[in-house]
Amino acid sequence: PAARVAGQRKDVWSIVNEAAAASPIQPIVNMGQGFFGYNPPSFVLDAAKDALNRVDCNQYSPTKGRPRLKKAIAESYSPFFGRTINPETEVTITTGANEGMLSAFMAFVEPGDEVIVFEPFFDQYISNIEMPGGKLVYVPMHPPKDGATKTTSAAEWTVDMKELEAAITPKTRMIVLNTPHNPIGKIFSKDELKAIGDLCVKHNILILSDEVYDRLFYVPFTRIATLSPEIGQLTLTVGSAGKCFYATGWRIGWLIGPEHLIKYVSQGHTRVCFSSPSPLQEAAAVAFEDADKHGFWETAKKDMKGKMDKFNAIWDELGLPYSDPEGGYFVLVNMAKVKLPADYEFPPFVADRPRDFKLCWFLIMELGVAAIPPTEFFTDKNAHIAEDWLRFAVCKNDDVLEQAQERLRALK
Ligand code: GLN
Numbered sequence: 001p002a003a004r005v006a007g008q009r010k011d012v013w014s015i016v017n018e019a020a021a022a023s024p025i026q027p028i029v030n031m032g033q034g035f036f037g038y039n040p041p042s043f044v045l046d047a048a049k050d051a052l053n054r055v056d057c058n059q060y061s062p063t064k065g066r067p068r069l070k071k072a073i074a075e076s077y078s079p080f081f082g083r084t085i086n087p088e089t090e091v092t093i094t095t096g097a098n099e100g101m102l103s104a105f106m107a108f109v110e111p112g113d114e115v116i117v118f119e120p121f122f123d124q125y126i127s128n129i130e131m132p133g134g135k136l137v138y139v140p141m142h143p144p145k146d147g148a149t150k151t152t153s154a155a156e157w158t159v160d161m162k163e164l165e166a167a168i169t170p171k172t173r174m175i176v177l178n179t180p181h182n183p184i185g186k187i188f189s190k191d192e193l194k195a196i197g198d199l200c201v202k203h204n205i206l207i208l209s210d211e212v213y214d215r216l217f218y219v220p221f222t223r224i225a226t227l228s229p230e231i232g233q234l235t236l237t238v239g240s241a242g243k244c245f246y247a248t249g250w251r252i253g254w255l256i257g258p259e260h261l262i263k264y265v266s267q268g269h270t271r272v273c274f275s276s277p278s279p280l281q282e283a284a285a286v287a288f289e290d291a292d293k294h295g296f297w298e299t300a301k302k303d304m305k306g307k308m309d310k311f312n313a314i315w316d317e318l319g320l321p322y323s324d325p326e327g328g329y330f331v332l333v334n335m336a337k338v339k340l341p342a343d344y345e346f347p348p349f350v351a352d353r354p355r356d357f358k359l360c361w362f363l364i365m366e367l368g369v370a371a372i373p374p375t376e377f378f379t380d381k382n383a384h385i386a387e388d389w390l391r392f393a394v395c396k397n398d399d400v401l402e403q404a405q406e407r408l409r410a411l412k
Contacts, residue, residue: 100255115137115175
């Protein structure tokens with residue numbers, strides 16, 4: 001195999017899902033990978049079923065996406081951007097946000113170009129940047145000093161703008177932002193985003209802003225593309241129907257940005273996968289068109305925040321500190337106080353990973369609850385920062401969350 005795949009460790013999603021399937025405690029409560037435990041709302045599901053009955057919806061879509069979906073996205077996002085987004089030139093549809101980001105790197109990164117990524121990072125960015133030959137440059141997000149002893153806010157993970165500027169070289173081509181952030185749940189403040197955006201303008205660096213959790217914000221949410229016309233000219237904003245409408249398996253994403261960037265992302269996407277699933281694009285279009293009519297956005301946000309707060313009560317009960325998220329559906333919990341039995345036998349691929357993998361394995365096998373070990377989102381050098389933490393996804397039915405709480409009480 002080629003080095004780009006041969007050198008890769010098994011991805012954390014497969015490790016956790018396979019371990020969850022092998023747990024003696026079934027059904028497992030799987031709060032690892034961020035998939036929903038429930039279906040899209042019926043107006044969205046019905047739209048998908050209708051689309052499957054249409055001849056044109058079972059055939060190729062235009063490479064840049066179906067006009068109806070691009071129009072629906074442009075209409076939904078124009079008010080957030082404070083300008084009229086042109087659906088034909090400033091929106092492109094991709095096969096999930098992930099492929100959209102890969103296409104953006106394919107479009108703009110030459111071998112040897114540097115791409116700045118904040119650490120921790122969503123793991124998929126790394127291979128997406130390396131595949132076209134990009135070189136990663138990491139800038140740390142500093143954890144709250146007292147995060148191991150008391151519950152803190154995700155806002156307390158901070159970026160040092162001097163460190164960011166020091167990481168910029170003449171080879172810096174792009175920076176990847178993620179807000180609301182996975183796995184931290186931080187929403188970058190307007191001031192932070194303005195400082196980052198101004199640096200990018202000063203050094204002519206493209207901004208790829210992964211905003212797939214954009215509808216789930218519990219503090220004010222700012223889009224970097226909107227902070228100045230100059231920043232907007234350098235920014236690609238990434239979105240996801242899977243995250244918006246509880247359908248992560250649909251693989252429908254999009255990028256919004258100025259025409260001079262979007263046209264090259266579209267070209268990359270055309271050559272990576274040609275076009276994206278037609279019936280699900282049509283359904284996503286209806287979802288956007290009708291969301292307001294159903295009061296969907298408000299309900300979605302309120303429901304998720306409710307799940308988050310209800311579930312996190314278990315950590316207060318157990319006396320385990322967590323990082324209270326400002327957005328999204330992940331919560332990081334500090335497990336420093338949880339003792340693992342000294343003689344517990346871990347399989348070799350867990351034994352040689354940091355402590356969070358052991359915590360994760362133990363919870364899956366002994367308690368029947370799966371979470372994600374977050375050192376996967378750090379470089380080896382900085383993995384120690386996260387080795388006492390686990391990430392739980394709360395996008396599950398309330399009875400499942402209650403069952404998780406019941407099982408986690410064993411940690412008392
Ligand atoms: N974004 C999802 C998460 O963080 C996972 C996506 C994936 O499995 N690659 O849980």
